[in-house]
Amino acid sequence: MAFRAVQWATGAMGTACLRSMLDHPGVEVVGCYVYSAAKAGRDVGELAGREAIGVLSTDSVDEIVALRPDVVVHAGRIGPYGSHDPEILRLLEAGVNVLSLNGYSDPAWHVGERLDALRDAGERGGATLMGAGLNPGFLGEQLAVVVSGLTNRVDHVELVEHADSRAIRDPAYLFGALGFGADPSAPPPAAPALDGMFSEVVAALAERLSIELDAIEPDHLLHAAPEDVELRAGTVAAGTVSHLNWRWHGVAAGTRRITLSIHWYVETSHLDDPEPPLWTVHVTGHPGVRVHLELEKHPDDTTRMPAEPYAVGASVVNAIPHVVAADPGVALRPAVTPAW
Known part of the structure; x- marks a missing residue:
């Protein structure tokens, strides 16, 4: 049935x-x-x-x-x-x-x-x-848990997501909801929603790894565009936010044991790699483990929908x-x- x-x-x-x-x-x-x-x-x-x-x-x-x-x-x-x-x-x-x-x-x-x-x-x-979902839903709650099974001791887990936002067409979403084009010294508008949401991702992973957290610390970085960035949704002016790096750290016994780092960007000058993977899970331990993961569409799929929404749907159905x-x-x- x-x-x-x-x-x-x-x-x-x-x-x-x-x-x-x-x-x-x-x-x-x-x-x-x-x-x-x-x-x-x-x-x-x-x-x-x-x-x-x-x-x-x-x-x-x-x-x-x-x-x-x-x-x-x-x-x-x-x-x-x-x-x-x-x-x-x-x-x-x-x-x-x-x-x-x-x-x-x-x-x-x-x-x-x-x-x-x-x-x-x-x-x-x-x-x-x-x-x-994917993140929240998969990256910390599932992928990192499975990867941890390859090590005998977990000192630190870093979860990194890169979201290239250049293709977003809706100005209200890009500039309003996400916070691009804003003053880098101002609090990002999405923080009240994201802090609660992603602190639970860190907490869920800690619970799976039997790490008793004392606190989850937000530690966000806002980077400014070195020059004007022309996008479908509008212009991100030089000196305004072009890259948001959302970070949450799970702290146990005074030590950061888990870090979730999410990059939203419309230009790549603040990235270590201009073509980064979608996700990276890096476990510092004995032995250490580093896994990169990408999503790709079926070769016969000619629709405009990218791979990520398909994966979101699959995560729900499954x-x-x-x-x-x-x-x-x-x-x-x-x-x-x-x-x-």
Whole structure:
């Protein structure tokens, strides 16, 4: 029997997840939640750029709950961390499992009322909350865990992601949400959302490696463009932010044991390698391990969609059986969620 699934939001990543679920024989898409009234009532297949499937989207949470799906894939708009909690609590209390692309890698790191509320909602509804995606979702929660199995002693783990942002077309997203073109001395606008989200990635990896963290320290670097950078979305002026290096350090006994470093850039003057790999996992230990990983499209795929959204969709589909089978409450993503 196929898992009954609902897609929550159809932005770029949400649409990728929706397409992956539509294509998988073990998943039946029974609904789709949309924030826009203009999208409400449209066929879900058409929202995904596919043929109609006879299922209509809705902007009513009540209608989503009434579908009684096995899982909701939550890909809501980015916002301050925890801003999606009311939606997720409602779903969990109604007995709907949730896979979130917006963090929730290890909510147990944020001990307190918020964690208690998420756990209690899941236990009352008999449902589970689990993180999904690539980063958060895969890089720290899965890839680094597997790589650590090649060493006898882990002194430090460094996770590095490079995201070339030059192809982004939306000015509001590039300059507003991401913070390019801003004053390098000003706090980056995405920090409130990212600090909570990615601290949980560090916490999840630490838990898998049995490292007891005392703190997770943000340590972000903003680099200025040496000259004007002309992009499809507009111009990043010389002297404004052209490269954001987001960094979080997991500290145990006064020593940094885990570092997550994410580079967003529109020019390469501040990179050690002008053509860096997508991901690097570097374990300093006995022995040390260094792994580079790239994603690539199928050779027959001539669409404009890059490889990364396909992988996001796959990470979600491959997690569905695990979140459905997990104990109610809040769950860490398993270290391995193979294709099925």
